[in-house]
Structure formats: C-alpha cells, structure tokens
Amino acid sequence: MAKPKKVIALPTTAPGQPWEPVHTPGRFRNTLSKYRVYRNESRCIKCGKCVELCPYGVFSKAGTYLRRPQSYLCLGFACQKKPFHCVANCPAQALKVSLHPVYNTLGDCRWNGDLLLSTWWQAEWGNLPYTDLEYRTGASGGGFDRLRFLFPPRRGGKKISHQDISLEVDINRRGDGRPQIRVSVPWYGGGMSFGSVSINTILSRAQAAKTFNTLVSTGEGGYPEELYPFDDHIVTQVATGLFGVREDTLQRVRMIEFKYAQGAKPGLGGHLLGDKVTPAVARMRESVTGSALFSPFPFHSVYSVEDHKKHIDWMKEINPKALVAVKVSTPTDVDMVAVGSYYAGAHVVQLDGSYGGTGAAPDIAKKNIAMPVEYAIPKVHQFLRSEGIREEVTLVASGGIRSAFDVAKAIALGADLVQIGTADLVALECLRCHNCESGRGCARGIATTDPELVDLMTINYGAARICNLYHAWSWQLKEILRLLGLRSIRELVGRTDLMVHLDYFEREVDDDIRQRG
Amino acid sequence: MPAKYHIHVRRVPPRFSPLAKNTIIDWGEGCLRCARCVKEQCPVDAYRKRGFDPSQFVDTIDEMCRDCYRCVQGCPRELIYKANNPQYRQLGDEYWTPEILAATWYQAETGKIPVSGAGYGGPFAGPGFDSIWTDMSEIVRPTRDGIHGREYISTSIDLGRKPMFLTFDEQGELAWSVPPLLELPLPILLGQPSLGANPRGMQEIMVQAAQNLGTLAILARDRLVPVPAEALGQIMPSYSTGALNLDDPLLSQIRALEILDHPGVLEQVEALKKRYPEVIVSIKVPGDEKVVDRVAELTAAGMEIIHIFAGEEARGLGEFQDLHLKDLIRRCHLRLVEDQLRDTVTLLVSGGIALAEHVAKAIICGADGIIADLPLLLALECHLCRQCTKGGKCPVDIDQITVKRGAQRLVNLMGAWNNQLLEILGAMGMREVRRLRGEVGRAMFLEDLEKEIFAPLFAQREGELKREPT
Known part of the structure; x- marks a missing residue:
C-alpha cells in the first residue's frame, strides 16, 4: 500500500483570522488533467528551454534531470497563441499537447470532468483555475446548470470591496430565547455517518467547519469521541435507526438534526452493507460486526405532525440550548411539510435533493423519486412567505450543491444557506466512481472504514484541502455579491430576479467571474 | 392475507463478458518494471484476476475495474489510462441506450435492484418517462422497512371486465x-419481442418464465410452439386479423387471448364469447391518431381488455408518432374517466417499456398493466445489433441459450423490476399497485x-428584454 504523501503541517490560524490557502497537492502521483503534455524522450535534447518558457510550472528540473511534465498545470490549447507556447518553441519538436484520453471518462452529468478537475484545483490551491475548466456548473442540462447570474453593467461610484461583504448567516430566526448560531459562511457540512465515511474524513470536515466557523452534521452513525473537541461545530443527527443516539450526544451540540428522509433515497430506509460494519463502526452503532444495518423508513413513532412535534419537544427538553433542524425530502407537498415542521417547532427546515449521498441507494430512487431540489426551494420559500412565517424559518437546501455558484443560486432561489457533502469529498479527491457502498468501500480512502484504505489519507491533508475549497468558495461568493452590488449574503435570499434561466432567456450569458476580477 | 408473492431469483452468470463503459489502456512500452508496480496494489485485484x-x-x-484510477494516477511513467470504450457506446440505439442495456443485463444476471453510492449522476430530466418524478411521503402513512418490509405491498392486477355494480333477482341471487x-x-x-435470432426458443423461454412468475406470455398463435398442458393457462395467444378460428382446440384450454383490432372485431368477440364464455379477450389497438376514440368505443361496447401498442421507442403510431406513450396513455385513460367507464375495462400498454420505472410511470399515467417485450430479449444478453433482422449471425448466440437458463434470466429481470416497483410504491406509502393507476397526483411532471x-x-416578461447581459 502506498504511503500517503508527505504530511502537511496544519498552520494554526488564530481565532478570527481568515484561512490562508496552503498548497496541498493531491495524494496520488499523477494529478488528473484535461490536457496531456507529452514529451518524446527519444527526441528531447534536454536543453531546458521549456522549463524557462512555461510560466505555469508545467516543466521543472532537478539538476540536469528534467522532471516529467505536470500536465494539470498546462493552459491547454489556449496556450497556442502565447509567445511561450512550449510545443512551438521546442527546438527538438519533442513536445505535444493533446486532450487527455482520461478526461472524457471522468465524472458524470452532474459532476462532469471539468467540475471535478476545477474542484480539485480549488482544494489544492485555494483559488480558481486559470485554465478553461468550467468551475461553475455541471452538464446535467437543467436546474442549477441552466441558471445564470445576470451581473448588471458596471457603474461608477458604487465600490464595494470584499472586506465590506458579509457571508454570515444567523440560524435561529424563531426568537424563542434559544441561543443564536451565527455561521460565517452560508454553508455547513451535511450528514455523512461514521461507517459511510472514514474517521479521517469526518475529522477533516470538522476541522474545516471549525476553521470557517460553521457546522458539520454527524449523519446517522453515532458521535465518535474524536469529535468531542469540535462539539460547538457539530450537528448531531437523529434518524430513524437511532444508531448511536444517546442523551449525551444530544446534549453535546448546538444543533440537532432530525432526519425524516434523505434525498438519495426518499421514502426508503438507509442501508449500510455488512462489509462496512467494522468492529469500530459496530461499537459506535451498538450493533454486530459484519452485519448489514438497516435504517428503517419512516420513524416508527411518527405518524402525524403531532407525533413530529412530540419528538421535537422531546429533543428540546433533552438539550435546552440546541436548535432543531428537520431534514426532509422533496415530495409534491414539500411546502406543507415545511410549514408543518415550522409549527412543530423546528428552527431549520432542510430540503434534501437527490444528487447527494455516499450511501447505497437504488438507482431507481435517485433518479425518479421526489422532485429536483431546484424546484423545491422556490416552492417552499414562496409558500412560507405567503403563510407569513418565512422570516422565522431558516431554509437549508442540500443534495446537489456542488460549487460556489450552486450555493449562490440556491440562496437566490430562496434558501438561507446550504448543506454540502459531496463537494467536501471531491476536495478529498473523490472522483465519483459511485462505488462507495460496496465491498471495502472507497478505493481512495474517503468513504471507507477499511483500516488499510483509511490510512491513505491524513487529517491534515483533508482539512487543508477542504479549507482551501471553502476559501475559494468564499472568494467567489463575495465576488458574486460584489458584482451584484450586494453587501451581504442575506440580501441575496430569494433574488431570482438576479438570475436568468437559459430555457427562457435567449441571449448568451456568461457569468464567469474570473475575467471581471 | 394471501401468501406473499415472491419471485425466486437466482444468479445466472452471463455467457459473455458484459461490455464496460470505460476501458483500461495499458502501454507496455517504456515500463520501468517497478518492484512495487501499481498493478499489484489494485484494491480489487483486477490486474491479477484479468x-x-x-x-x-x-x-x-x-x-x-471499479474506476478508482489509482493505477492511472500511480504509474510513474503514466503508462496506464482509462478511455471511453467505443464498443460500449455503440450498443443499442438512441432510445435503447447502452445504460439501459447494461442495467438490464445486470438485473437478468443477478435479479437484484441496481444500487450505487454517491447520489444521482444523470441528466436533470429527459423526454418521455424521464420527465416524470414520483412522489414520496415523509411521515403520514403505515410503516414499512424497505423491500425487506413487514407490511405486504400488493402488486396484483386484475384482467377482465369489471361490472360497476351487481344486480340481484327477486330471490336475492x-x-x-x-x-x-x-x-x-x-x-x-x-x-414477444419483434426481433431476435431464435423466436421459437424465445417462446419456450417466455412460457416457462410466465409459469414461474404467474403471469401471461403473449405469443403469436400462427407460429406457436407446442406448449405443455400445464402451461396453457399462462399463455395468451395473439391472433392477427381474421386468423381466429373458433374450432381451434386451443381455445378451450386457455384463459385469455388477444385479437388485433379490425372493423369486425366486436362480432368476432361475440361469437367467441358464446362458445367460450370463460376466455378473457384483449383487443390489440394501435396507438395512432384514432386510438382514443377507438378505446372509448370498444370499452362502451363491453370489451374486457384493451392493449394499446406504441412503437419500439415509446412513440405513438401514424399521426401520433411524435406523441410519447405516457401521453397516449393519459389521453385514453382520461377519455374513459370522462365517459365514466374507466373502471370497467383493463388497459394494457406496450412499446418502449425499458426500465422498471417505466412500469410505475405507465401505471401512474393510467395503464393497469404493461407488456414487456424487448427487455426480455435484452435479458438474454442481446446487444440490439439487429443482425438477426438482416439475416446475420447473432453475435451472442441467443439460439444457443437453454430454456431453463433463459427463463431464469427473465424471472430475474422481472424480480428486480417488481422489487423496484415495490420501492416506488413504498416511498409513496401505497400498499397496492391497483391504487397507483391514474394517480397523477402522486407524480410530478416536468411541464x-x-x-x-x-x-x-424566469419567463420573459414585457420590458424584460432590457435586461442586458454584460
């Protein structure tokens, strides 16, 4: 088994100090790329001209030895017009730049190759790639992928700088005397249980949540002791299987998440395959090693909105300081469900779409059951508004938030903030092979409990990668707000007028924020 | 409660390696012969087992290969790639996509529901059935634990004419x-699939599978293979126009038959019913521009089952060739609802039903049941190369497959489909597929x-054109 790459010491950020990106290269020798820079060794005369020419560091030397080209840093075909184009300038015609054959095999419609590569880039460098990678959308052909921001023409006078822009969100909007939770970024980590992902993944996310003053949910799989130092940044989940839920775990945290349904398998139970139930997982969940675990659907003690209220009251009683979130899927009557949750006493209503999840889910459920979250957000937002309670509910969107632009779009559609999961995993070099559920789990050491595979990743690496991604996202969100002339993420909520949908808008729209910078 | 219906699936290994979406390109030239080659570290041992x-x-x-890319990213000379497999992309056609073929093969092999991790990666929506989402229920309903549930969900349907009320004589009889x-x-x-290298073998396989599943196999009467006596109850012979001979000895042994619609069909059915009152008759009606009126007419005339057939790609026929099967079903269903006759007749549909979700969605649109045809051929590893229609040799030797093996693959596919139907029903909190019929309120349509x-x-309003992108 390959040893993990060198451990990067996590710089200690002073409280209140923003994260400074730390260059955190991938754990694997060859970074995947869109373009492939090929050097024909039999032709190369080792003159080193390419090393001198390329400003992006594709080529480097160790003494007289020419290292293999770092293809992922290459500008690609766009470089052909540049004076430093290596292919044209190579005296021995030893260089070739082509589309990497691997590029077309990467990802799927939601997370296509470009989005994966650009997210890896952000996790490595903490900024946006300078190459032609599409970093805003995937290629699903609908929803977020057809929405664009329409930035107003730049006018003089109104100058806003990033320091003037706030990304903070207050989660308790009920005014019920319970403590406020103010997160510094409009997202927090979605539930991924110990068992579905490794402890290193969980701790990396927790560390990032702490650094960016936000939260992360435990998912349904207990509350590992390693998380105790992060108590103030943890949301503990109470789901139908009640795995690892104890009075103690409910009392540790500032927010409790009550999970009815999960977007990836709406109306169906969870299922952790036996292979992933290692002794540690079994201990945490108080179950038997190697025996598959079913999380039933629905709550066997909740058959009505009154039962639902009873459960929320019960949790509020156990932890008088905690806020309560209710996570639901997106059925036809999702608006009514949201209202019901509000009247039952929830602080947060979370709408979970079907594009997320690490666990095993039937393909038929992911594709067909419940409506896309892009429709559910405005539907619920508007209904809560017409009911006159929008200002008292915090609406969270999840299950399909892949990029900073998705965050902004979800908020503009009507959410207060979002929950992310897969994006964190992609930062840790997940490539969406869709095999997290089976056998030993993730072969890249992210969504696995196999001891050998878990060791592929360190917490320092993981935390730094996720923090870098969060840093890049923060910058993008501030830039979007700046271009829209807004000073706070709060001002973006429900502003669908700032977006266009390409199905309804005929002109070309480019909301790339890099050129505008 | 009746005994729980259970389909006994059993793995039937494929005779041919299923084609993978991507392929590994592994250049030998320039290999350093590392002592610890990345190929030895493959987490699934693919290189050793290849x-x-x-x-x-x-x-x-x-x-x-499980697509972890560890070898691609680990080889010091970058000699290992993954690339799209051109053979995979060439499978099937635009409607019967490689993904549908691969999913069908998997289900026919294992009998299991396709399951994967990491969320849905497909397109936002699509034409036809892909523009429908089914509902789910958060809390208010009876409990159920997945398909392993304790509560019985019935997938039974009734074929035949259902009287709207009963009438009694003076004696109360x-x-x-x-x-x-x-x-x-x-x-x-x-x-019966419209193509295939071995239609006779296919019939035998279908008969055995129908027996095993407890359903009916619809087989053309004129080319019918000898059917064992105990299986006659599971076949539904199909007669083309004018081919029905009332002296056919088969008619006294079967429970249902199908007649292709023609102008004299009502008289034909009347004559048939006089001699064989217990045989249920299905009228096979093309899904063309006349279908809605014809279905209403046949229903009003007291027909028992109407089978509406569409094209292979779930499109209507004739002038309705741009109409999707789902809309075809909805129109017929709604017309019968308007005529207040919907509950009297059984509507079956066929054409382009390719995946388990299509079963549920066709029923939501108003069908009572569906007829699976091409998927049965796919279950036998057909690549849909259509060589058989041009007199060519079948590349997967469908004519070599034994009846037992083939039937089990069909049973596996139907087992997986039925379990997926249970998932959809369960998510909605429904306990009967009969109640799903026409329940468009439990579905969400893209439009x-x-x-x-x-x-x-987002629709452009008056004056909206002033919004200039910068």
Missing part, C-alpha cells in the same frame, strides 16, 4: 353471471413544475 475472453476478443479487466376475471401477481405481461415554479420566475 483474463482474455477469446469469444469476444476482450480483456476481462474492464468489467472488474345474482341476476347474471359475473364476467371472468384473471388476477396476475405482478402488473407485467410478457410480450407542470416548469409552469408552476420556474416560468413565473
């Missing part, structure tokens, strides 16, 4: 004989969601 399948000239590594009704334990009938949610927000 073989060569001489019948197809394929390296079996591709089907074992039924005033007339109740028409025959046939209960199938799953809403799927087996229809409705657009109209209700996105159009009011």
